[in-house]
Amino acid sequence: MTESYPIQEAARLSGVTVHTLRYYERVGLLAPVGRSGSGYRLYTGGDLGRVRFLTMLRRTGMPIAQMLAFSELERQGQASFGARYALLERHRAELMARMAELQRHLSYLDEKVRYYWDLEQRQREAGDNRASA
Structure with a gap:
């Protein structure tokens, strides 16, 4: 059972x-x-x-409408294997494109974080130099 x-x-x-x-x-x-x-x-x-x-x-961001389309294809059985593959492959390509875009955004953000960290370090060093003078 x-x-x-x-x-x-x-x-x-x-x-x-x-x-x-x-x-x-x-x-x-x-x-x-x-x-x-x-x-x-x-x-x-x-x-x-x-x-x-x-x-x-x-x-992964698939809209409910696409999920429903996939489910309908599944109900069609083996005849829909190609269509299911195509639907999932399109979604995969969209996901890969979004991930690449997010990676570009992350790289830019990393640059800004380093920039402000460097500024903070320089400011601290300048403050330390003034305090010891």
């Missing part, structure tokens, strides 16, 4: 909120999850893996 988790435990294990789990299911990012005899949601390890993948896509 496959282990299953109630929604609170699934949220804790996957690192998202209960609201996010319900939202992902409601909009179709997650297939409807199993239910207990009393109607409570029960998530499998596969469901949690799916949530982790969706969380990663979201944290």
Whole structure:
């Protein structure tokens, strides 16, 4: 028998909120999850893996609309492997471009930090020289 988790435990294990789990299911990012005899949601390890993948896509900046498009492609089965590859490859390229831009910003910021550190050091040295004169 496959282990299953109630929604609170699934949220804790996957690192998202209960609201996010319900939202992902409601909009179709997650297939409807199993239910207990009393109607409570029960998530499998596969469901949690799916949530982790969706969380990663979201944290890398993929819009929900693209995530939904990917989910729709998945429902089409093997015939959509190429389209899924293309969607993820486009997102990867966008992510790489953003990372390169952030790296440029970080380099510029590093220059400014060094500049002000040097100014601070010179100011301290000038103050020390005045105090000892």
